[in-house]
Amino acid sequence: MANTESTGHALKAPFRSYELNESYDEMFETMASPRAPYQPLLESLIDMKPEEFRKRKQAADLSFLHQGITFTVYGRDEGTERIFPHDLLPRIITAKEWNKVERGLTQRIIALNEFLRDIYHEGRILSDGIIPREVVYTCKSFRRQMRGLHVAKNIYVTVVGTDLIRMPDGEFVVLEDNLRVPSGVSYMLTSREVMKRVFPELFRECRVQPIDQYAQALLATLRSLSPAGRSEPVIALLTPGVYNSAYFEHAFLARQMGIHLVEGRDLVVNNNFVYMRTTAGLERVDVIYRRIDDDFIDPLAFRPDSSLGVPGLFNSYRAGNVTLCNALGNGVADDKAMYAYVPAIIRYYLNERPILDNVETFLCSDPEQRQHVLVNLDKMVVKAVGESGGYGMLIGPHSTQKEREEFTRRIEADPRNYIAQPTIMLSRAPCYIDGQVEPRHVDLRPYILYGDKVTIVPGGLTRVALRKGSLVVNSSQGGGSKDTWVLQE
Amino acid sequence: MLSRVADSLYWTNRYLERAEHTARVVGVNLGLSLDLSSETGDLGWGRAAQSLGLTVTEPDPVSLAQLLAFDPGSSASIVSCLIGARENARQIREQISSEMWEQLNRVFHEVKRAGYDDLQEANPLEFLESVIEGIHLFQGITDSTMTHGEGWRFLQVGRYMERALNTSTLLKQHFREFQWDDEGRIFPKDHLHWITLLRCCTAFEAYCKVYTADLKADRIAEFLLLSGEFPHSLRFSLDRLHVALEALPEGAWTKKTGKVTRLSGRLRANLGFSQIEEILASGLDQSLESITEQCAQIHSAIFQIFVNYPIEAAVEV
Numbered sequence: 001m002a003n004t005e006s007t008g009h010a011l012k013a014p015f016r017s018y019e020l021n022e023s024y025d026e027m028f029e030t031m032a033s034p035r036a037p038y039q040p041l042l043e044s045l046i047d048m049k050p051e052e053f054r055k056r057k058q059a060a061d062l063s064f065l066h067q068g069i070t071f072t073v074y075g076r077d078e079g080t081e082r083i084f085p086h087d088l089l090p091r092i093i094t095a096k097e098w099n100k101v102e103r104g105l106t107q108r109i110i111a112l113n114e115f116l117r118d119i120y121h122e123g124r125i126l127s128d129g130i131i132p133r134e135v136v137y138t139c140k141s142f143r144r145q146m147r148g149l150h151v152a153k154n155i156y157v158t159v160v161g162t163d164l165i166r167m168p169d170g171e172f173v174v175l176e177d178n179l180r181v182p183s184g185v186s187y188m189l190t191s192r193e194v195m196k197r198v199f200p201e202l203f204r205e206c207r208v209q210p211i212d213q214y215a216q217a218l219l220a221t222l223r224s225l226s227p228a229g230r231s232e233p234v235i236a237l238l239t240p241g242v243y244n245s246a247y248f249e250h251a252f253l254a255r256q257m258g259i260h261l262v263e264g265r266d267l268v269v270n271n272n273f274v275y276m277r278t279t280a281g282l283e284r285v286d287v288i289y290r291r292i293d294d295d296f297i298d299p300l301a302f303r304p305d306s307s308l309g310v311p312g313l314f315n316s317y318r319a320g321n322v323t324l325c326n327a328l329g330n331g332v333a334d335d336k337a338m339y340a341y342v343p344a345i346i347r348y349y350l351n352e353r354p355i356l357d358n359v360e361t362f363l364c365s366d367p368e369q370r371q372h373v374l375v376n377l378d379k380m381v382v383k384a385v386g387e388s389g390g391y392g393m394l395i396g397p398h399s400t401q402k403e404r405e406e407f408t409r410r411i412e413a414d415p416r417n418y419i420a421q422p423t424i425m426l427s428r429a430p431c432y433i434d435g436q437v438e439p440r441h442v443d444l445r446p447y448i449l450y451g452d453k454v455t456i457v458p459g460g461l462t463r464v465a466l467r468k469g470s471l472v473v474n475s476s477q478g479g480g481s482k483d484t485w486v487l488q489e
Numbered sequence: 490m491l492s493r494v495a496d497s498l499y500w501t502n503r504y505l506e507r508a509e510h511t512a513r514v515v516g517v518n519l520g521l522s523l524d525l526s527s528e529t530g531d532l533g534w535g536r537a538a539q540s541l542g543l544t545v546t547e548p549d550p551v552s553l554a555q556l557l558a559f560d561p562g563s564s565a566s567i568v569s570c571l572i573g574a575r576e577n578a579r580q581i582r583e584q585i586s587s588e589m590w591e592q593l594n595r596v597f598h599e600v601k602r603a604g605y606d607d608l609q610e611a612n613p614l615e616f617l618e619s620v621i622e623g624i625h626l627f628q629g630i631t632d633s634t635m636t637h638g639e640g641w642r643f644l645q646v647g648r649y650m651e652r653a654l655n656t657s658t659l660l661k662q663h664f665r666e667f668q669w670d671d672e673g674r675i676f677p678k679d680h681l682h683w684i685t686l687l688r689c690c691t692a693f694e695a696y697c698k699v700y701t702a703d704l705k706a707d708r709i710a711e712f713l714l715l716s717g718e719f720p721h722s723l724r725f726s727l728d729r730l731h732v733a734l735e736a737l738p739e740g741a742w743t744k745k746t747g748k749v750t751r752l753s754g755r756l757r758a759n760l761g762f763s764q765i766e767e768i769l770a771s772g773l774d775q776s777l778e779s780i781t782e783q784c785a786q787i788h789s790a791i792f793q794i795f796v797n798y799p800i801e802a803a804v805e806v
């Protein structure tokens with residue numbers, strides 16, 4: 001503690017309980033030296049009276065509530081409607097850091113898209129032995145219905161949310177690709193609006209790159225994928241409905257783009273064309289930004305018990321009369337086991353070195369790697385490839401002997417279903433917790449659009465594990481969000 | 490516009506109009522019960538409850554007001570109406586302006602918050618007024634922030650449909666129960682009840698401006714039925730309903746062109762060219778029954794033409 005006196009204001013009032021550990025800290029290099037981009041934030045936090053900060057926090061919360069930016073909503077009584085947990089301190093990224101992320105994501109998306117086109121057509125990457133056939137064909141999300149189907153402009157992944165984390169050395173790496181129906185972009189956009197209202201001075205001083213163009217970019221992307229000969233395409237966003245936890249986002253995006261928000265019951269298919277029921281009769285639909293999973297989109301082609309989907313939609317898609325974004329069957333490329341092959345996929349199709357690294361991943365289907373995993377189980381995170389949201393997971397350092405034995409059994413019984421990664425400390429960013437500023441673990445999910453070209457709005461959704469010490473950023477498990485500021489050059 | 494959206498817009502405003510009406514009726518009757526001795530005071534409550542669709546024997550004003558305000562189990566309560574309005578609006582929130590949605594949310598959360606207290610402890614009139622004010626604000630925001638296009642028209646249709654039904658139910662109830670002489674003079678003991686009727690339609694001041702404070706049954710009937718300028722009269726409501734419907738495009742596939750507007754236009758013309766003497770002579774109750782019935786016909790025609798039409802018919806075009 002000898003040096004705390006000499007470190008000046010860095011340890012003043014709201015930072016009293018701020019401590020660094022082995023994780024990368026977004027704000028401080030050491031407690032004595034804050035990182036330059038965070039300097040204005042640091043100063044205004046120290047200058048601001050606690051009651052002033054509380055007042056701004058309240059104003060932000062109220063704004064979220066009145067806008068109805070809520071997360072879980074069930075039933076008629078509205079008992080469980082909560083505002084999306086939000087931390088007021090922005091997460092700041094420099095233009096230089098962002099530039100690399102942007103190039104890396106663009107490269108990755110183009111390669112993954114090419115991979116999807118390839119495996120649903122000629123399958124070169126399989127015959128060249130880069131990826132074992134069984135990894136593809138045993139994947140639950142592989143859709144044989146997509147074999148040989150031509151999708152508009154060969155674009156499979158139109159909207160992507162890629163989860164990045166920052167390693168202790170400060171480098172961003174990819175943790176997960178979400179190529180199916182990624183969500184969260186509305187929280188990115190609305191929390192930016194709130195931040196501009198709550199911290200106008202800071203915002204101006206930091207010179208933050210704008211993100212408001214997202215909706216127009218998404219609309220232009222969807223438009224560029226309309227079926228041939230439809231110059232003024234009718235575009236609709238297909239939602240599972242008001243009880244879906246992301247419904248707020250669906251409505252928000254539809255309104256921002258000025259497109260129709262439709263449910264399955266609003267659409268009918270006749271003679272392989274898709275129509276929506278309007279007050280003036282039936283109107284043809286050309287592009288559907290679908291926010292319903294593959295399984296539920298058409299009860300005739302996939303799960304017959306789905307009441308959310310549209311009977312006959314898949315045939316219309318197959319006939320090329322309607323574009324679905326994202327394409328069906330994308331799940332095969334964001335499967336947790338396929339993830340390990342993404343660097344190889346990039347090298348194979350683009351003949352380039354991956355700009356963004358993967359987290360080191362061991363495939364339990366490979367006998368050698370499996371052996372390594374089983375021996376080091378107490379240091380690893382084991383994930384079931386088919387699960388998400390933290391289910392079917394073993395966090396080695398926090399596990400009991402009994403749990404490890406259980407996982408050993410499971411892995412040996414079904415090795416294809418498991419991967420393992422070393423336990424990674426996500427980077428930490430300052431958060432406002434009960435009147436104090438404390439570090440919490442964060443990740444970053446930028447949103448990438450791919451139509452005629454790749455578009456990425458600077459930043460993304462920073463998800464934060466608000467529980468002390470927690471590494472889980474999912475909103476269902478105590479996670480929240482932060483505004484992400486990418487600075488101008 | 491999507492059929493489902495039109496349907497939800499229609500119901501959003503029907504529920505809101507209903508919530509406003511209930512709040513006003515409860516508030517006016519709370520005021521009335523202060524003026525009346527307890528035994529006759531109860532009469533007013535029985536009628537009020539009945540006009541809102543509740544059947545109560547021996548109503549206790551306090552618990553009745555509590556129920557009408559906050560009981561989510563009763564479909565007549567203000568809170569139920571607001572839940573209904575909000576549920577419908579939530580399904581179409583991208584169709585209405587953000588300002589409208591925020592205001593609706595604000596009213597809803599205020600009622601939810603107040604609902605945990607006893608209505609009597611919290612100043613009930615203040616609460617009821619804040620509901621009415623909140624809904625007025627919503628309508629004002631609607632008019633100044635939403636495009637006055639198809640969606641706005643469906644909102645108007647819902648609002649004036651509900652208002653016409655509410656006014657006509659109130660009138661029916663009242664004129665069944667109270668007497669007047671050949672010259673329309675009312676009995677002094679009923680004076681407060683006639684004022685209550687006018688107040689329930691926000692019509693007391695407006696009536697006085699036209700006819701002075703001299704209350705006469707036939708004038709009150711004329712004002713609430715046939716005034717073309719007073720916004721809670723039946724004629725005014727049905728005018729607005731018709732104008733909104735006329736501007737809606739009926740699907741090209743509908744062979745029976747203008748089915749909805751034929752119904753609404755006929756009803757409107759009826760009220761526009763009738764004399765109150767004729768109506769009273771041939772039976773006010775009967776006229777009101779017929780108006781209610783025609784409103785029901787318009788309601789189902791709207792549903793058939795704009796919302797739940799057969800796909801086969803629409804595909805052929």
